[in-house]
Every structure is written in structure tokens, then in C-alpha cells.
Amino acid sequence: MKRKEIIVESATSLFASQGFEATTTLQIAQASRITEPLIYYHFGGKDELFTHILSTAFSLYFERFDALPKNSSTELERISNLFKMHFQIAEDSPELMRLIVSTCPTKLHDPESECIKNYKKARQALFDYFSECLERGIETKEFRELTVSETAHVLVALTNGLLRQKIFKLADTDRVKEATIEFCRVSLTRL
Amino acid sequence: MKRKEIIVESATSLFASQGFEATTTLQIAQASRITEPLIYYHFGGKDELFTHILSTAFSLYFERFDALPKNSSTELERISNLFKMHFQIAEDSPELMRLIVSTCPTKLHDPESECIKNYKKARQALFDYFSECLERGIETKEFRELTVSETAHVLVALTNGLLRQKIFKLADTDRVKEATIEFCRVSLTRL
Amino acid sequence: MKRKEIIVESATSLFASQGFEATTTLQIAQASRITEPLIYYHFGGKDELFTHILSTAFSLYFERFDALPKNSSTELERISNLFKMHFQIAEDSPELMRLIVSTCPTKLHDPESECIKNYKKARQALFDYFSECLERGIETKEFRELTVSETAHVLVALTNGLLRQKIFKLADTDRVKEATIEFCRVSLTRL
Amino acid sequence: MKRKEIIVESATSLFASQGFEATTTLQIAQASRITEPLIYYHFGGKDELFTHILSTAFSLYFERFDALPKNSSTELERISNLFKMHFQIAEDSPELMRLIVSTCPTKLHDPESECIKNYKKARQALFDYFSECLERGIETKEFRELTVSETAHVLVALTNGLLRQKIFKLADTDRVKEATIEFCRVSLTRL
DNA sequence: CATGAATGAGTATTCATTCAT
DNA sequence: AATGAATGAATACTCATTCAT
Numbered sequence: 001m002k003r004k005e006i007i008v009e010s011a012t013s014l015f016a017s018q019g020f021e022a023t024t025t026l027q028i029a030q031a032s033r034i035t036e037p038l039i040y041y042h043f044g045g046k047d048e049l050f051t052h053i054l055s056t057a058f059s060l061y062f063e064r065f066d067a068l069p070k071n072s073s074t075e076l077e078r079i080s081n082l083f084k085m086h087f088q089i090a091e092d093s094p095e096l097m098r099l100i101v102s103t104c105p106t107k108l109h110d111p112e113s114e115c116i117k118n119y120k121k122a123r124q125a126l127f128d129y130f131s132e133c134l135e136r137g138i139e140t141k142e143f144r145e146l147t148v149s150e151t152a153h154v155l156v157a158l159t160n161g162l163l164r165q166k167i168f169k170l171a172d173t174d175r176v177k178e179a180t181i182e183f184c185r186v187s188l189t190r191l
Numbered sequence: 192m193k194r195k196e197i198i199v200e201s202a203t204s205l206f207a208s209q210g211f212e213a214t215t216t217l218q219i220a221q222a223s224r225i226t227e228p229l230i231y232y233h234f235g236g237k238d239e240l241f242t243h244i245l246s247t248a249f250s251l252y253f254e255r256f257d258a259l260p261k262n263s264s265t266e267l268e269r270i271s272n273l274f275k276m277h278f279q280i281a282e283d284s285p286e287l288m289r290l291i292v293s294t295c296p297t298k299l300h301d302p303e304s305e306c307i308k309n310y311k312k313a314r315q316a317l318f319d320y321f322s323e324c325l326e327r328g329i330e331t332k333e334f335r336e337l338t339v340s341e342t343a344h345v346l347v348a349l350t351n352g353l354l355r356q357k358i359f360k361l362a363d364t365d366r367v368k369e370a371t372i373e374f375c376r377v378s379l380t381r382l
Numbered sequence: 383m384k385r386k387e388i389i390v391e392s393a394t395s396l397f398a399s400q401g402f403e404a405t406t407t408l409q410i411a412q413a414s415r416i417t418e419p420l421i422y423y424h425f426g427g428k429d430e431l432f433t434h435i436l437s438t439a440f441s442l443y444f445e446r447f448d449a450l451p452k453n454s455s456t457e458l459e460r461i462s463n464l465f466k467m468h469f470q471i472a473e474d475s476p477e478l479m480r481l482i483v484s485t486c487p488t489k490l491h492d493p494e495s496e497c498i499k500n501y502k503k504a505r506q507a508l509f510d511y512f513s514e515c516l517e518r519g520i521e522t523k524e525f526r527e528l529t530v531s532e533t534a535h536v537l538v539a540l541t542n543g544l545l546r547q548k549i550f551k552l553a554d555t556d557r558v559k560e561a562t563i564e565f566c567r568v569s570l571t572r573l
Numbered sequence: 574m575k576r577k578e579i580i581v582e583s584a585t586s587l588f589a590s591q592g593f594e595a596t597t598t599l600q601i602a603q604a605s606r607i608t609e610p611l612i613y614y615h616f617g618g619k620d621e622l623f624t625h626i627l628s629t630a631f632s633l634y635f636e637r638f639d640a641l642p643k644n645s646s647t648e649l650e651r652i653s654n655l656f657k658m659h660f661q662i663a664e665d666s667p668e669l670m671r672l673i674v675s676t677c678p679t680k681l682h683d684p685e686s687e688c689i690k691n692y693k694k695a696r697q698a699l700f701d702y703f704s705e706c707l708e709r710g711i712e713t714k715e716f717r718e719l720t721v722s723e724t725a726h727v728l729v730a731l732t733n734g735l736l737r738q739k740i741f742k743l744a745d746t747d748r749v750k751e752a753t754i755e756f757c758r759v760s761l762t763r764l
Numbered sequence: 765c766a767t768g769a770a771t772g773a774g775t776a777t778t779c780a781t782t783c784a785t
Numbered sequence: 786a787a788t789g790a791a792t793g794a795a796t797a798c799t800c801a802t803t804c805a806t
Contacts, residue, residue: 003790019297021212025776035792037778042790046776102297123361144377150370153362154353157371158345161352170314171344179341180348186335187378194765216801226767228803233765237801385769401679403594407797417771422798424769484679505743526759532752535744536731539753543734544727552696553726561723562730568717569760576786598780608788610782615786619780 004042007032012053016095020050020103051114054103057096058118064089065125075137076188079155080181082129086159087177090166098167101160123156130155134188143188155184195233198223203244207286211241211294242305245294248287249309255280256316266328267379270346271372273320277350278368281357289358292351314347321346325379334379346375386424389414394435398477402432402485433496436485439478440500446471447507457519458570461537462563464511468541469559472548480549483542505538512537516570525570537566577615580605585626589668593623593676624687627676630669631691637662638698648710649761652728653754655702659732660750663739671740674733696729703728707761716761728757 001009010031014023025046029036043049064085072078090097104119130152137143162180166173192200201222205214216237220227234240255276263269281288295310321343328334353371357364383391392413396405407428411418425431446467454460472479486501512534519525544562548555574582583604587596598619602609616622637658645651663670677692703725710716735753739746 019210019212021210022297024774026774036776037793038791040777041792102293146373147366147370150366151374153356153367154349154371154374156362157352157356157367158349159352160355161348161350162345164351165344165348171347175338175341176344176348179338180345182337183342183345183378187374215799217799227801228768229766231802401592401594403592404679406795408795418797419772419799420770423771428797484675528755529748529752532748533756535738535749536735536753536756538744539734539738539749540727540731541734542737543730543732546733547726547730553729557720557723558726558730561720562727564719565724565727565760569756597778599778609780610789611787613781 003032003034003038007034007039007042007049008053008056011049012095012099015050015053015103016098053096054099054115055118057093057100058122060093060096061089061100061122062125065122065129068129075133075140075142076185078133079130079184079188082126083159083162083177083180083184086163087166087173090163094167097163101164101167126156126159127152137188146188158184194223194225194229198225198230198233198240199244199247202240203286203290206241206244206294207289210297212297244287245290245306245309248284248291249313251284251287252280252291252313253316256313256320259320266324266331266333267372267376269324270321270375270379273317274350274353274368274371274375277354278357278364281354285358288354292355292358317347317350318343328379332381335381337379349375385414385416385420389416389421389424389431390435390438393431394477394481397432397435397485398480435478436481436497436500439475439482440504442475442478443471443482443504444507447504447511450511457515457522457524458563458567460515461512461566461570464508465541465544465559465562465566468545469548469555472545476549479545483546483549508538508541509534519570528570540566576605576607576611580607580612580615580622581626581629584622585668585672588623588626588676589671592679594679626669627672627688627691630666630673631695633666633669634662634673634695635698638695638702641702648706648713648715649754649758651706652703652757652761655699656732656735656750656753656757659736660739660746663736667740670736674737674740699729699732700725710761714763717763719761731757 007028011023011028014027014031025036025039028039028049032038039046039049043052068081068085069078072081100119100122104115110116131148134143134146134148134151138145138148158180162173162176165171165176198219202214202219205218205222216227216230219230219237219240230237230240234243259272259276260269263272291310291313295306301307322339325334325337325339325342329336329339349371353364353367356362356367389410393405393410396409396413407418407421410421410431414420421428421431425434450463450467451460454463482501482504486497492498513530516525516528516530516533520527520530540562544555544558547553547558580601584596584601587600587604598609598612601612601619601622612619612622616625641651641654641658645654673692673695677688683689704721707716707719707721707724711718711721731753735746735749738744738749
């Protein structure tokens with residue numbers, strides 16, 4: 001593996017576990033078994049390195065998001081797909097996801113940061129996805145009558161809560177995944 | 192207001208918006224219009240001050256939690272009460288709640304920290320509360336047959352997700368509150 | 383002597399002999415027998431410390447300039463006074479003068495710097511002083527007919543050249559002072 | 574133009590405007606559109622590059638100095654020639670001259686440096702030239718009786734002051750040149 | 765209760781320089 | 786002749802903390 005990639009890996013791991021501020025360039029250098037200036041040579045600085053990693057994380061997230069099947073036999077299946085995708089991405093790239101869910105809030109005071117822009121974009125994508133599913137589901141009588149926007153917000157919150165639970169290993173997730181889908185199925189479908 | 196209290200207020204605000212690491216004792220001192228040594232006189236240091244504030248935050252949380260009515264006519268109402276309590280506390284003490292939800296994850300690597308202990312304790316309390324409600328509800332046929340533990344985890348995740356949504360002002364929350372309760376009502380109760 | 387003053391002294395000496403860029407905060411700290419952060423406590427940084435010293439130097443210069451007797455029996459005496467003043471100030475405060483003549487040019491590319499502003503102000507004062515002397519001298523027939531502005535520029539250049547000669551100890555200055563006055567006397571007066 | 578020459582040009586410009594210390598090899602490389610190691614390939618390092626440029630500057634200076642006509646009808650003309658030569662060289666090679674007059678003083682603390690050696694050599698040449706002119710002029714009664722050595726120092730100072738004035742564009746120089754020669758003519762020649 | 769002065773230990777960053785290719 | 790990658794040594798500056806008063 002190239003040294004540039006090693007730096008990214010070490011830094012991702014450190015940022016994810018300690019946060020941006022608590023991670024020093026020296027720690028990154030030592031974890032990568034290189035010297036500090038090389039970080040500057042390849043990435044220009046701590047901030048840029050962080051931004052680089054974060055944009056990788058978001059790219060991965062949006063990639064997975066876009067790869068979701070556009071059409072399914074039922075809207076419940078599409079909702080279920082989204083939940084599963086989140087469980088999966090948290091399993092595949094726990095550190096990158098952790099970076100997103102736990103480091104971004106620290107930077108919320110700067111609404112111009114790439115971090116926050118992507119964070120909001122992701123939230124919006126989630127909201128739009130759920131809204132569309134709900135609307136279509138109601139139209140086709142798959143779902144009961146419900147307030148689309150509000151319920152979409154509930155589902156977004158649920159998704160985020162579950163993602164955190166998984167990332168921070170706060171609960172056995174496999175069976176929770178089933179329960180989540182069942183929970184939503186009952187709530188959304190007519191009977 | 193006493194200077195000691197002023198320090199606590201300024202520090203809470205700074206810690207909540209910037210995080211622990213990014214907040215300096217100088218910032219706290221300037222925001223409080225006092226000098227740095229006074230922080231040491233009153234609290235012994237930055238860590239102690241943070242711990243002090245955080246324990247206040249958790250005290251407040253557990254206080255509200257314990258103040259929830261033990262008995263209600265229905266278990267759904269008890270669940271509803273818990274949601275409402277979270278919406279309320281996020282409204283009353285946004286900074287303290289923000290401190291809990293966004294600063295604690297940064298400290299997760301140190302499982303011995305007071306922060307993490309309380310965080311897990313709070314999660315457990317939430318889980319136990321939901322578990323009890325679900326069990327009782329199933330017993331009394333108020334709720335349908337469902338897997339208690341898993342569903343409790345779903346409800347915990349939902350609660351956390353909603354709390355974040357409220358704290359970071361990511362959605363209009365009043366109507367989301369109603370939608371949440373309705374969402375759960377339909378999912379949990381028998382038809 | 384207070385530590386703050388010690389820092390100023392050491393820094394002046396180092397800046398004067400090595401220039402701004404080549405002088406490090408560590409050198410200043412060691413020469414002052416204090417630690418680096420104290421420089422930041424008292425002066426805010428290397429730049430501010432330099433600016434502080436430089437403004438002291440210019441204050442001293444303008445003070446001496448303003449203290450020159452406004453009226454003399456002859457204009458030649460006034461010109462002579464100005465030369466003597468420069469020889470004197472270079473003798474009394476060689477380091478401060480050295481700072482002005484050798485460090486300012488390095489900063490010429492930033493025309494907004496306090497350094498350059500003062501440098502130009504000093505040049506202008508010199509030019510105005512000589513111009514006035516020449517004008518009056520011509521009026522009273524003390525001096526021959528000559529082009530005031532151009533000759534003033536010559537005298538300014540001469541002053542600067544002499545100041546440098548003295549500061550950098552490039553010539554025995556006592557007798558040069560006499561020769562300078564004599565040189566100008568012959569050139570300016572009629573016969 | 575060869576890359577080696579481009580480096581010299583860029584470096585000259587940067588050294589002249591910012592000084593030696595404030596100029597980095599990276600700046601030179603970027604200004605030359607080459608990479609840093611090439612500087613080392615061609616010149617061995619920053620110091621050597623600087624020395625190379627400086628010796629070019631002094632070569633140019635001494636060349637012009639030596640090219641001055643050895644004999645003239647009057648000594649005043651020879652003095653005038655020297656002044657004119659300085660005005661001319663400052664016009665032809667402002668950056669090289671600027672390097673000499675403003676960078677050398679920074680290095681004065683190291684009397685062994687090539688820079689200082691040349692600087693003193695140039696001063697001495699100037700002094701000798703003026704001394705010879707004055708001596709001969711007195712002998713031939715072209716000049717009045719005056720103290721040769723001291724007056725030579727005055728003329729050296731004047732030359733330096735004028736050179737600076739020109740280099741740093743502090744005065745309109747064409748008419749100052751005339752005034753300088755006239756100023757000296759009146760002062761030196763018998764009535 | 766409060767502060768001015770002071771510092772040890774870091775912290776991100778820069779710079780001249782080297783080396784393998 | 787030229788460069789991408791890499792580094793040792795330094796550099797300005799920060800921070801939590803202490804202490805005498």
C-alpha cells in the first residue's frame with residue numbers, strides 16, 4: 001500500500017475514535033510510520049486531510065444511496081432497503097460512518113463547511129426518499145392515510161438512531177433490523 | 192449572578208457549540224469576563240469543570256426521567272410520556288442536552304469516564320422503561336404480540352434520533368411529536 | 383528591570399544585528415532568560431514585538447527631530463543642526479537606528495506597514511526641513527540661487543548616507559561631521 | 574532561456590524584494606516553474622544560489638566601475654562620471670543593486686562573508702576614487718584646499734544615499750542628478 | 765475571592781535539503 | 786537534466802496550569 005493511503009487509513013481511524021481536535025498530526029504520523037511533513041506534502045494540512053477523508057465518507061454514502069433499487073414491488077420493501085443499506089454501510093465502513101455521525105455535529109457552528117453541507121444534503125436525501133415512498137404507498141393503498149412529511153421525519157430520526165446504535169455497538173443489530181422493519185410494516189400498512 | 196455560575200453558563204454554551212477539545216480555558220474566561228485562574232479556584236481545572244457541567248446535565252435528565260408518572264391508564268400513554276419528556280427537555284435545556292448527545296460520543300474510547308457511564312446508564316434506563324411498557328402492554332393485550340427486547344431497541348433508537356433532530360433544529364418538531372406517537376400507536380396496538 | 387523591558391532590549395539587539403526574519407522567538411527568549419510564551423503574554427507575538435520596538439525607534443527619532451531649534455541666526459546653522467542630530471542619535475541609540483535603516487527596506491513591498499509609513503514620513507520631514515532652510519536662505523541672500531527641491535533631495539540623500547556610515551561604523555565620523563558641514567557651507571553660501 | 578537562467582532571474586527578483594531569509598526555495602521553484610531539487614542540481618543550495626547572484630551583482634558593479642574613463646580634462650568631470658555611473662547602474666539593474674544595498678547590511682555580523690568582503694571592497698574603491706580626484710584637483714588648483722580623506726567620506730556617503738534614493742524610487746532622479754553635480758561643483762571648485 | 769505574571773509540554777506547520785529514479 | 790517522495794530540524798504560537806500576591 002502506498003504511503004499516502006496509509007496516512008488516510010491511520011487518520012481515519014484516529015479521527016473516528018478521538019475526534020478531529022483531539023487527534024494530532026504527530027499521532028497520525030506515528031500511526032502511519034512516516035514523518036509529519038509527509039502529511040503536508042500529500043494533503044496540505046490537518047484540515048485538508050480531514051476534509052479529504054470526510055468527502056470520501058460522504059461519497060461512499062451517496063454512492064450506496066444512489067445504488068438503491070429505484071423500483072420495487074412494494075414501497076415497504078423500498079423503505080426496508082434503506083434501513084438495510086444503513087445497517088450494511090455501518091458494518092462495511094464503521095469508521096467512515098462514525099466520522100460522519102460523530103464529528104460533523106462538532107462542526108455545526110460553521111454552516112459553510114463542506115461537512116455540514118454534505119450532512120444536510122444526506123438528511124434531505126433521506127427525507128425525500130421516505131417522503132416519496134410514503135406518498136406512493138398511500139396512493140396505491142399499500143399504506144394507511146398518514147401525514148407524509150411528519151412521518152418521513154420520524155423515519156429519518158429512526159434511521160439515524162439506528163445507525164448510531166450500530167456504529168457505537170450499543171445493541172445486537174441483526175435482530176433489531178428485523179424488528180425495525182416489522183415495526184414499520186405494521187405501522188404503515190393498512191392492516 | 193455569582194461569578195461561579197457565570198463560568199458554568201459560559202462554559203456550557205462553549206462546550207455545547209464547539210465541543211470539549213476545541214474550547215479553551217481562555218475562551219471560557221473571556222466569555223465569563225473573569226481571568227483563567229478563577230476557573231481553577233472554583234472548579235480545579237477544565238476537566239473538572241466539564242465533568243461538573245456534564246453531571247448537572249445527567250442529573251437533570253435522570254430527574255426528569257424519574258419524575259415520569261409510574262402508572263398510566265395505558266402503556267401507550269407511558270411511551271408517549273417518554274417521547275414528550277425528551278422533546279420537553281431538549282426545549283428547556285438545549286445546551287445541556289447537546290452536550291450529552293454530541294460530546295459523549297467523542298469520549299467513547301474511554302469506557303471508564305463518568306460521561307460514558309452515565310450515557311450507558313441513560314440508555315439502559317430508556318431500554319428498561321420501554322421493555323417494561325411493552326411487556327405489560329402485551330400482557331394486557333393492549334399491544335400486539337411482538338419481540339420485546341428488539342422492539343425496545345427500536346424505540347430507544349427512535350428516541351435518540353428524535354432528540355438529535357430537535358437539538359440540532361433539523362426539523363419542525365411539534366408536528367413530528369404527534370406523528371411519532373401516532374406511528375407507534377398504530378404499530379404497537381392491536382387493530 | 384522588569385522582564386517586559388528585558389525582552390524589548392534583547393529583541394532590539396537581535397533584530398538590529400540579524401534582521402527580523404533571521405531572529406527567532408527562541409533566541410529572544412534565551413537572550414532575555416525567560417521562556418517563549420512570555421513574549422506572547424506581553425506582546426502577542428513576534429510581529430507585534432517588532433512593531434512595538436520599531437514604533438519606539440521612530441518615536442525617538444521624531445522626538446529628536448521636533449526638538450530641533452526652530453530658529454537660528456543662520457539657515458546653515460539649522461542645516462548643520464540636523465546633521466549633528468543624526469550623528470548624535472546614531473551614537474545614542476545605534477540599535478534602534480540600525481533597525482530603522484536596515485530592516486525597513488526589507489518590508490518595502492508592503493506599503494501599508496507601519497514601518498514603511500513611518501519611514502516615508504521621516505523622509506518627508508527631512509525633505510521639508512531642508513526645503514524650508516534653502517528657501518529662507520535664498521530669500522535672505524544667505525545662500526546662492528539654487529533649485530530648492532532638487533538640492534533638498536541631495537541633502538536628504540547625504541543625510542541618509544552619513545547615518546548609515548555612522549551606524550555601520552564604516553568611517554571615523556567625528557571629522558566627517560565637520561567636513562560635511564564645511565562641504566555644504568561652501569556649496570550653499572555665496573562666497 | 575535555459576532553466577538555469579530562469580532560476581537566477583526569479584531568485585534575484587525574490588531576494589531583492591523580500592530579502593534572503595524571507596525567500597524560500599519553494600517560492601523560487603514556483604516562480605521559475607521548476608521543482609526545488611533542480612535548484613540543488615544547478616546551484617547546490619539556497620546559500621550558493623544567493624552567493625552566485627550576489628557575485629554577479631558585484632561583478633557587474635566593479636566592471637562598470639573599472640570602465641570609467643581614467644583621464645578626463647577635469648577632476649570634477651571624473652567625479653561627475655562616478656555619480657552618473659551609479660544612477661545608470663541603478664537604472665539598468667535595479668534588482669541587483671537593491672540586493673547589494675539592502676541585503677548586505679543584514680549579513681554584516683559575519684565579516685567573513687563574501688557579501689561583506691565585496692561590500693567593503695566597493696566602498697574602498699569608491700573612497701579611493703574620490704580621494705584621488707580630490708588630491709589631483711587640489712594639486713592642479715581646480716579644487717579649493719580641503720581635507721581630502723574626510724571630504725572623500727562625505728562623497729561616498731552622498732553616493733550611497735543617492736543610490737538608495739534611486740533604487741527605492743524615493744525621488745525623481747533625473748533632476749537630482751544635475752543638482753548633485755552642481756552641488757559638488759560649487760563646493761569643490763575655487764570661485 | 766481574584767488576578768498578573770509565568771511556564772512546561774505540546775501543536776500545526778515550514779523549510780532547506782536529500783535520494784531514488 | 787529533472788522530479789516525486791520524503792525527512793530532520795526548527796519555528797511561531799497555544800494551552801492548561803501554577804504561584805505569589
